[in-house]
Amino acid sequence: MILLVDAGNSRLKWAMLDAGKRSQQLALDYSKDSAEHLLIDLLAEKSVANLVLVSVLGELFSKKIQQYCQQHTIELTLIYSQSEAYGVKNSYREPQRLGADRFVGLIAAHHLRPDTHCITISCGTAVTIDAITAQGKHLGGLILPGLQQFSDQLIKKTALLTSENTTKISLFSNNTADALTSGSIFGLVEAINGISSRMEGELLKMNHLKGSQQTMNPVQIIICGGDAKIIHPYLSESVQREDDWLMQGLQLIAEFTSEKQA
DSSP states (O other): OEEEEEEOSSEEEEEEEETTEEOOOEEEETTSSOHHHHHHHHHHHHTOSEEEEEESSOHHHHHHHHHHHHHTTOEEEEOOOOSEETTEEOOOSSGGGSOHHHHHHHHHHHHHSTTSOEEEEEESSEEEEEEEOTTSBEEEEEEEEOHHHHTTTSSOHHHHHHOGGGOOOOTTOOSHHHHHHHHHHHHHHHHHHHHHHHHHHHHHHHTTGGGOOOOOOOOEEEEESTTHHHHGGGSOTTEEEOTTHHHHHHHHHHHHHHHHHO
8 A cells, every 4th residue: 555645844644545546635733743753653554565755844854754664665755846747847946946745736736637727725834826837837936924924923723713702704803803813814815816816817828829829728726735724715716625635646646656667
């Protein structure tokens, strides 16, 4: 079996892939243990033969996982951003500086939304917004503070989900807690909507360059990440929420790797 893992800043998300079937995505937060220990425990518990890993946790974490996999004969596919891979052309002048998680999201967009321009939005500790053409060319993107940072530490992310005093989202809040929560959410929503709309306009212009009148599918906009469920209800109706978007991308990479080795 293959273990698919997205090691983010605050949570370890994972799923199992067996004979082409992927399990439901699950998540473990780092409040009780380190990402390294959580992943090693998973590898031991699941009797994993292959690990496909994307991580934003730095070289030390990656090296420790590499060492563990070598010691336990686990085949590791560690995803790094490259200038070109899996049909995606990276726009960064220094390709390796594009977050590997963003690269996986672009790979998913290129293959799961074929023949269309896409905008991928990831809402986590930070918010990233990237554009990719139907031909697999990454045009670049933007990084914004995430919801917790957007509120300037005045509101904790957990309060948005659990506190009875901060669950009413309204343009006309009548108490300070709701006003702070609503202001943070609507502020980030308007930033995402505005940037996505501008990117969509630029992508649509590309359809008519050099006199081309080729009919293209509408631009697809996908949102994922831990805060997507909070933000998505207030975004434009065209935005599609895919909670396991990176797992879908990791599955594609696992399948490409298996085909190459066959």
